[in-house]
Amino acid sequence: MDAVPMTNQKKAHVLFVPYPAQSHVKCMLKLAKLLHHKGFKITFINTQSNHKRLLKSGGTSFLAEASDFQFRTVPDGLPAGTDDDIEYTQPIEELWSYLGTNFHDFFLDLVSELETRVTCIICDGFMTYTNMINAADMFKVPIILFWTMAACGFMGFYQVKVLMEKGLVPVEDENDLIDGYLNMEINWIPGMEGICYRDLPEFTRYTKPNDPSFNFLMETAQAADNVSHMIIHTFDDLESRLVEEIKSLFPNVYTVGPLQLLLNQITKETKKSNFNGYSLWKEEPECIQWLQSKEPNSVVYVNFGSLTIMSLEELLEFGWGLVNSNHYFLWIIRADMVDGEPVVLPQDLQEMISKKGFLANWCSQEEVLNHPSVGGFLTHGGWGSIIESLSAGVPMICWPVSGDQQTNCRQMCKEWEVGIQIGKNVKRDEVQKLVSVLLDGEQGNRLRNKARDWKKLAESATGSYGTSALDVEKLANQIMKL
Structure with a gap:
């Protein structure tokens, strides 16, 4: 069930902003390719070193057959280097700090220079710390958050807000972070019954309210409350009660996984491998x-x-x-x-x-x-x-x-x-x-x-009338309305 094809004059322009890590880039590239197939113009933002690595690994080879799909890059604080040293993996803390300080201004300049007006921004949920919601407001462009994780993963991160509201974090004394406390049952999440505090992301276990990582999680969780549309990379049958709970908390939620199986529906008639084109490393045949x-x-x-x-x-x-x-x-x-x-x-x-x-x-x-x-x-x-x-x-x-x-x-x-x-x-x-x-x-x-x-069940969800296929269609139609 493809969206109605758009003419060049009426093509919606979707700007993708991934968190610059392999799995996030890969997941967002898949959704970008899926929406491109449905007739959207795509601009995909990478950090400079990640894009060099993507080029070197052959991850952009599909562009030879893809019009209206472009990459743009922003600096990441690393020296320009040479083709021989781009396998270097930047420490995540270093990258996080640099982008937190600089990405917003880079993004404003980049969008200002685009030839085609942006219809909407699909932003990785973990990039909101760079003030992306404010940037979207400045350009008067709607923003959709994409959580490249399971519903349980999103809920696990979202709990830092709930735990704080319940007075359970931050923990007053590090000595309290013992088995008894970590085994405390989190009993208020449908679909995650019996889960314990130790099963939540370790970033929730902080003793100091001014801890940078704690504040990052708090801001990320609060950002989810400030947007009207969000995407999760899961399928309903896998996490049905949890997806239902999330849809009761947020107004417009699209479950779009597994994205690879949706892409397979497009390419199943070709003899080419469906799995290549997303890696920051060279894949060894x-x-x-x-x-x-x-x-x-x-x-x-x-x-x-x-x-x-x-x-x-x-x-x-x-x-x-x-x-x-x-x-x-x-x-x-x-x-x-x-x-x-x-x-x-x-x-x-x-x-x-x-x-x-x-x-x-x-x-x-x-x-x-x-x-x-x-x-x-x-x-x-x-x-x-x-x-x-x-x-x-x-x-x-x-x-x-x-x-x-x-x-x-x-x-x-x-x-x-x-x-x-x-x-x-x-x-x-x-x-x-x-x-x-x-x-x-x-x-x-x-x-x-x-x-x-x-x-x-995953194959069923991504079939012609499956829940994920229908949600991608709803997402495409929603972007077209914008």
């Missing part, structure tokens, strides 16, 4: 070639996302646990994953990995997850990874690190029954055991069957 020789459901795929930093000790515990499981594994290890330093594995571990494992710096994750040889996914629990795994019908082992990952992990294990959580203090014996459970055990089969059920 050797990963798929290695998977080709493996039996169905025989490989565990391991990827902790684009931002996770771990200690060398943790990396080695994962490595020895994977090796000792005696299962095949495809392991993505970013060059900067260990405390930002180059990863050097011990020789004896490298030799053992070579027998059943394959290491790479990055891959086309959705292509990997949809490969028949992949039977499980060891993940950090970022929402992009979880919804991609659900779309492929692949069960998970989750090692949450930060942000919404703990909330996602709790829902994945308790509500959706597609995953197992691994302990925060990772040990090789536990890794070995859970990999075997996931690929060999009866529990793993139950999780896999449940994941396949969710895959079918």
Whole structure:
């Protein structure tokens, strides 16, 4: 059900403002491509270094066939550099601080220079701290917030406002942040019954009202109250009661996931891969070639996302646990994953990995997850990874690190029954055991069957008359009215 095609003279112009991290850029690019297909003119804003990386990885190759889709860039505080050093991942705190100070003015200049008037702004919910709502008001342009996460992830962040209203945060004394307090049940969120304080983003656990991160969350939550339209990357069947609750709190909510499955509806007649074109790293095709020789459901795929930093000790515990499981594994290890330093594995571990494992710096994750040889996914629990795994019908082992990952992990294990959580203090014996459970055990089969059920529901939601397909149509029609 496509929106009525627009003539060039009447094309609505949508400006996308993503939070400059891999998963956010990827998700917003998918929605941008979807709306572009429906006839909208798109301007997509990247930071300069992220855009260099996107160009280098081939992420803009679709533009060869895409008129009225343009990228614009803003500075991010990094030196211009050369093509050889753009793999550098900027520390998120450094980027956050720089954009908080400078992005608003950059944005005003950028919009002023656009040849076509902007019809509306689709802004990442986490970019509101740069005063984006004020900028939209200055240009008299409507703004729509896009939460590139699950409904549970959004609600987890939104709770900082609710917890403060209830007098539960900030915590007066750091000594109160013990198990008894962290195990306090948050019993007022339909669809998240039984969730505990420890399952909410760790950013809510602050003792000082003037903490910058605490104030960032408060401002983000309050921003959600100040817009009339918002988008969430989920599908109704997955989080039905929670989506219903959010729709009772906010006037216009669109659930548009999984976006990849909606894009597949457009490209299913082509022979090209549907999964490429969103990565800030060069994807290594050797990963798929290695998977080709493996039996169905025989490989565990391991990827902790684009931002996770771990200690060398943790990396080695994962490595020895994977090796000792005696299962095949495809392991993505970013060059900067260990405390930002180059990863050097011990020789004896490298030799053992070579027998059943394959290491790479990055891959086309959705292509990997949809490969028949992949039977499980060891993940950090970022929402992009979880919804991609659900779309492929692949069960998970989750090692949450930060942000919404703990909330996602709790829902994945308790509500959706597609995953197992691994302990925060990772040990090789536990890794070995859970990999075997996931690929060999009866529990793993139950999780896999449940994941396949969710895959079918995701496909239904993105079919011609599915809830997500209809909400994208409503969103497109709403933008056209603007």
